[in-house]
Amino acid sequence: MKYVYGPIPSRRLGKSLGVSPIPKKACNFSCVYCQVGRTDMMMNSRRTFFPLEEIINELEQVLKLNENLDVISVVGEGEPTLYLQLGKLIDEIHRISDKPVAVITNSALLYDPQVQTEIGKADIVLPTLDAYDEASFRKINRPHGSLEFKKVLEGLIEFSHSFQGELWLEIMLMKDINDDLSSLEKYQEILKKIKYNRLYLNTPVRPPAELNINVVSEERMNEAVKLLGGTSISSLSSGCFFSEIKDDYEAILSIIKRHPMNQHEIEGFLKSRKTQNIDSIIQELKNDESIETVNYKGFITFRVK
Ligand code: SF4
Structure with missing residues (x-):
């Protein structure tokens, strides 16, 4: 299988069949915690990496074998909004399946009205917000040179108010990077401006791109949940992996x-x-x-x- 994988047990989404429309590590960020390693295809322009028909044909085959799913997730080992046909991809998935479509995004391109329209076709959008200012953006997400935190955040805020589906926001917390009280208070201020249905607080449980990145303590995670609200992802259980x-x-x-x-x-x-x-x-x-x-x-x- 080239584009479709799983279903995998997702703690947020349940039994999730993944569709990856982008090559490995094509991303506009190179997050210090990235579980697929450092970004080696850094880019911020959208492309049709693979023909839409090929992806949909493969998905159709896999769907015949997997009826027992909770969701189809557009996700990759990079940033899926970089796929130029994202809107058509979501339309096609809706055409061949009645399962909800989720898109996991790093939020970087949500300032682009075209991306907002396309990703707005999804039933669930899971955007990440890890930074609270330009310095933390550069430190945590290590973005493409053309990206600015202010613009990215404004895009996320704007999209959150126009999106008609479910918006599940995630913040990745890392020990001694963004888990101190002052950082949490900055997230608290930003969260007031975003319209979301759920907030998940995460910490890197899989090997990150940089090995000096550490998980937050349980105590600190509980404090963050108390201050920001939301749910700690580590408190959710995941099911079993599965493959046909x-x-x-x-x-x-x-x-x-x-x-x-x-x-x-x-x-x-x-x-x-x-x-x-x-x-x-x-x-x-x-x-x-x-x-x-x-x-x-x-x-x-x-x-x-
Ligand atoms: S946005 Fe996602 S894929 Fe891209 S570097 Fe960050 S964690 Fe990795």
Whole structure:
């Protein structure tokens, strides 16, 4: 599968089938916490990376095998609003499926009226807001040179008031970067201007692009929830990974290509498929030169290089 992956268990969205219309690491940010590593295709102009028909044909095939879904998510290992056909893609997904369509975005292009119109076709938009000023924007998101925090924030605020669907905002909190009281108070002020249905507070649970990035303590996360409202993503449980691909190894590859998995998740996934040789598959993953293993917070995490 080139464009469609999963379904994967999403703590916010449930059983989510992912559609990725962009190449790996095509993004206008290079976030310090990014779970797919540093951005190597930094860009801020929208392109038709792949033909829309190819993506929809593949999705149609996968949908025949997966009826039990909660949502179809347009998401990638980069920023999906960079896909020039995003609006048509959402229209086409609605044509072939009655599942809600969610788009996960870093909010960078929401200042663009065309992007607002296109992403506005989704049922759920999950924008991220990690920064509260230009300095924190540069430090956390490391954006494309043409992006300014003020413009990005104004775009997010404007879109939030015009969007007719569900807007679920996320803030990524990192220890000693943006989890102090002064930062939280700045988010508090900004949140007053955004119209959202849900707020999720997250912290990098998977290996980040920069290894000196750390998760916030549970105590600090609780304080943030108290001050900002919303829900801590770590308090939500996720289900099991799932794949229609028959071969166990190929099934894991198809998931970790887009979504890193740690050893326990892989074991759980293989057990759910009643696989016998779990240890040898994990050893094979460790020996595979196309796979990177990262030891993060005591867990070995696997992701495709
Ligand atoms: S976290 Fe998202 S927005 Fe940030 S660099 Fe990674 S893909 Fe881009």
